[in-house]
Amino acid sequence: MRVVGTGRADNARLRDTYGAARTQDWQQLGADCEKLLAEIAREIAERTFTLAELEEEEHSLERLRRWHRTLRARDVLGPSAGRDHAEELLDRCVQAIADFEQQVFDVTAPRPTEDT
Numbered sequence: 044m045r046v047v048g049t050g051r052a053d054n055a056r057l058r059d060t061y062g063a064a065r066t067q068d069w070q071q072l073g074a075d076c077e078k079l080l081a082e083i084a085r086e087i088a089e090r091t092f093t094l095a096e097l098e099e100e101e102h103s104l105e106r107l108r109r110w111h112r113t114l115r116a117r118d119v120l121g122p123s124a125g126r127d128h129a130e131e132l133l134d135r136c137v138q139a140i141a142d143f144e145q146q147v148f149d150v151t152a153p154r155p156t157e158d159t
Contacts, residue, residue, distance in 0.1 A: 045147065049111060052107070058120060059118060062120055062123055062124075063132050065114070065117060065118050065123035065126075066123045066124040066125050068114050068117070068123075068154055069114060069118075069123055069125035069126045069128070069129045070125045070129070072107065072110055072114060072129040072132075073125060073128055073129040074117065074134050074135070075107060075110075076107060076129065076133050076135070077132060079100070079107065079136050080132070080135060080136060080139055082100065082103070082136035083100055083136075083139045083140065083143050084139075086100070086143065087143065087146065092146055092147045092149075092150035093147065093151070094100050094147060094151060095155060096147070097144055097147045099142060100143060101144075102126070102135065104140050106132070106137055109127075109132060111130070111133055113127075114129075132145075136144060
């Protein structure tokens, strides 16, 4: 889509408005990443190491990844404010899920018996 104002002021206003919307999107993605990090921390604190909880958190992470791809595609005027921070938080979510997954598997994996 190509949008052109009737003058320089319009073009600047359109660019600023579009940039502000992308900044808001990145901030919301970051906030949702922080919510997921808090949820994982809560699950660990409560020792809720179940495959069902792991699956739920993985679904949340995948939703955030899809949204991230969408935002990157929309960020056509260059990296908007908040993008780097949101991407850093998303990376932290990926690591937190991997750590949680390991803890779930440590708790739920069958233990070798004395007979083997």
